[in-house]
Amino acid sequence: MTTKIRTERRAGALSKTRIVEAAIEILDNEGEDALTFRALAARLATGSGAIYWHIADKNDLLAAATDHVIARIAMDAAKGSTPQDVIRALALGVFDALHAHPWVGGQISRNPWQYAVLRILEGVGRQVQALGVPEHAQFNTVSAILSFILGLAGQYAAGARLLPRHTDRAAFRKAFLGTVAAKWAQLDPAEHSFVRQVAKVLPEHDDREQFLAGIDLILAGLESLR
Amino acid sequence: MTTKIRTERRAGALSKTRIVEAAIEILDNEGEDALTFRALAARLATGSGAIYWHIADKNDLLAAATDHVIARIAMDAAKGSTPQDVIRALALGVFDALHAHPWVGGQISRNPWQYAVLRILEGVGRQVQALGVPEHAQFNTVSAILSFILGLAGQYAAGARLLPRHTDRAAFRKAFLGTVAAKWAQLDPAEHSFVRQVAKVLPEHDDREQFLAGIDLILAGLESLR
DNA sequence: TATTTATTGGAACATCGTTCCAGACATGTC
DNA sequence: GACATGTCTGGAACGATGTTCCAATAAATA
Numbered sequence: 203m204t205t206k207i208r209t210e211r212r213a214g215a216l217s218k219t220r221i222v223e224a225a226i227e228i229l230d231n232e233g234e235d236a237l238t239f240r241a242l243a244a245r246l247a248t249g250s251g252a253i254y255w256h257i258a259d260k261n262d263l264l265a266a267a268t269d270h271v272i273a274r275i276a277m278d279a280a281k282g283s284t285p286q287d288v289i290r291a292l293a294l295g296v297f298d299a300l301h302a303h304p305w306v307g308g309q310i311s312r313n314p315w316q317y318a319v320l321r322i323l324e325g326v327g328r329q330v331q332a333l334g335v336p337e338h339a340q341f342n343t344v345s346a347i348l349s350f351i352l353g354l355a356g357q358y359a360a361g362a363r364l365l366p367r368h369t370d371r372a373a374f375r376k377a378f379l380g381t382v383a384a385k386w387a388q389l390d391p392a393e394h395s396f397v398r399q400v401a402k403v404l405p406e407h408d409d410r411e412q413f414l415a416g417i418d419l420i421l422a423g424l425e426s427l428r
Numbered sequence: 429m430t431t432k433i434r435t436e437r438r439a440g441a442l443s444k445t446r447i448v449e450a451a452i453e454i455l456d457n458e459g460e461d462a463l464t465f466r467a468l469a470a471r472l473a474t475g476s477g478a479i480y481w482h483i484a485d486k487n488d489l490l491a492a493a494t495d496h497v498i499a500r501i502a503m504d505a506a507k508g509s510t511p512q513d514v515i516r517a518l519a520l521g522v523f524d525a526l527h528a529h530p531w532v533g534g535q536i537s538r539n540p541w542q543y544a545v546l547r548i549l550e551g552v553g554r555q556v557q558a559l560g561v562p563e564h565a566q567f568n569t570v571s572a573i574l575s576f577i578l579g580l581a582g583q584y585a586a587g588a589r590l591l592p593r594h595t596d597r598a599a600f601r602k603a604f605l606g607t608v609a610a611k612w613a614q615l616d617p618a619e620h621s622f623v624r625q626v627a628k629v630l631p632e633h634d635d636r637e638q639f640l641a642g643i644d645l646i647l648a649g650l651e652s653l654r
Numbered sequence: 655t656a657t658t659t660a661t662t663g664g665a666a667c668a669t670c671g672t673t674c675c676a677g678a679c680a681t682g683t684c
Numbered sequence: 685g686a687c688a689t690g691t692c693t694g695g696a697a698c699g700a701t702g703t704t705c706c707a708a709t710a711a712a713t714a
Binding site: 655656657658659660661662663664665666667668669670671672673674675676677678679680681682683684 | 685686687688689690691692693694695696697698699700701702703704705706707708709710711712713714
Binding site for chain 3: 238239240250251254259260
């Protein structure tokens with residue numbers, strides 16, 4: 203089709219891959235807002251017009267960057283174990299990818315129809331089939347797991363958006379949650395009793411553990427469908 | 429503090445409420461991209477500077493608009509029924525609000541720390557407590573339900589972002605899902621067996637029903653925690 | 655009435671995604 | 685080796701956006 207395989211005509215030539223990798227570096231190191239075509243052109247020592255020769259627009263760029271990251275998640279990890287374990291491993295793979303590249307969360311949550319999400323859908327779907335969930339319930343089940351993952355993805359991306367660049371992420375996170383918890387603790391007890399209770403444990407809670415607990419909750423619900 | 433209650437000094441004066449309501453009209457009728465300070469100023473027959481006197485910035489405007497919508501969801505619906513039913517009603521309230529105002533999905537999924545989300549958290553949390561979930565598991569449980577809702581919110585917003593303005597939503601949705609399904613059906617069967625199976629039912633599936641199935645799945649999992 | 659304060663309207667600014675185009679480069683043809 | 689052709693590059697220019705700035709105005713106060 204349009205994608206002819208072509209040998210490099212120039213030394214150090216521009217290519218979609220090279221552009222995408224530079225974009226990922228900017229996104230990881232300087233955050234979502236720092237990825238502009240001007241910054242990207244500067245890093246690649248070229249002009250924005252040259253980039254547009256290889257990339258349709260910014261959506262295309264972000265989708266390619268996202269797929270570049272998601273594709274690396276081992277979609278078929280842990281062959282020998284149970285389907286439950288594979289789903290856990292898969293979900294944790296996404297979680298860890300989001301941890302390493304928080305902007306991915308915003309991207310897949312903003313554009314769930316892109317190929318990167320389809321990869322996750324396929325990976326989860328196969329395990330749900332292997333679990334023996336009846337066919338009529340499979341789509342609903344996978345959709346629920348996917349929604350859960352995407353919801354977390356969005357939250358993770360939101361956290362990263364608040365983050366000042368080049369700071370200690372763990373320390374900042376704890377400080378931020380502490381601030382939120384303090385604010386919550388001052389809410390009207392009559393209207394926010396549960397939130398106030400959560401505020402007590404909010405700064406100490408482990409995101410990864412909580413995520414896994416959510417997956418296990420859904421997996422437990424799955425038992426009732428068999 | 430800074431928020432003094434003040435009587436209108438001019439007839440037809442600008443106010444945060446009036447600005448927010450105008451913003452919601454634009455968001456609902458013309459979509460997320462149509463909400464600009466210029467368009468808003470034109471609709472209010474004023475200048476952008478006047479708006480900035482009442483609103484800090486665009487984030488503030490969107491957060492206020494979102495809270496305006498979420499606050500209307502009956503957080504304490506169906507007093508007499510079981511906690512499960514209340515959670516379902518609550519979740520469906522959010523779902524229907526997202527249906528009526530799809531831009532809300534993007535907003536709460538992009539910014540989960542805003543007050544609108546806290547309202548949902550409190551509403552769900554109380555019912556989880558009423559269900560008898562042990563205290564140490566309550567936060568994880570509510571977080572899972574919230575992630576699921578936020579994930580769906582993001583997907584809904586993404587769908588609305590594709591939508592041309594002033595078109596029949598239901599018809600467009602069906603046509604769009606048909607296109608996606610056709611694309612999926614052509615994927616390599618070896619690598620995408622599950623996605624290809626889903627493609628068959630994708631255009632006919634009911635979002636609302638699927639959402640409810642997800643909630644029920646989590647509720648079923650909850651049984652195992654008691 | 656005179657003065658102060660709250661509020662308005664719109665011009666101006668910096669920055670963004672995107673388009674446009676003149677030129678540089680590599681390759682196929684005589 | 686010279687020329688013509690299509691591929692790729694670099695950067696200027698365009699339109700739109702969020703935001704700031706400020707002179708002008710209306711209400712409140714003295």
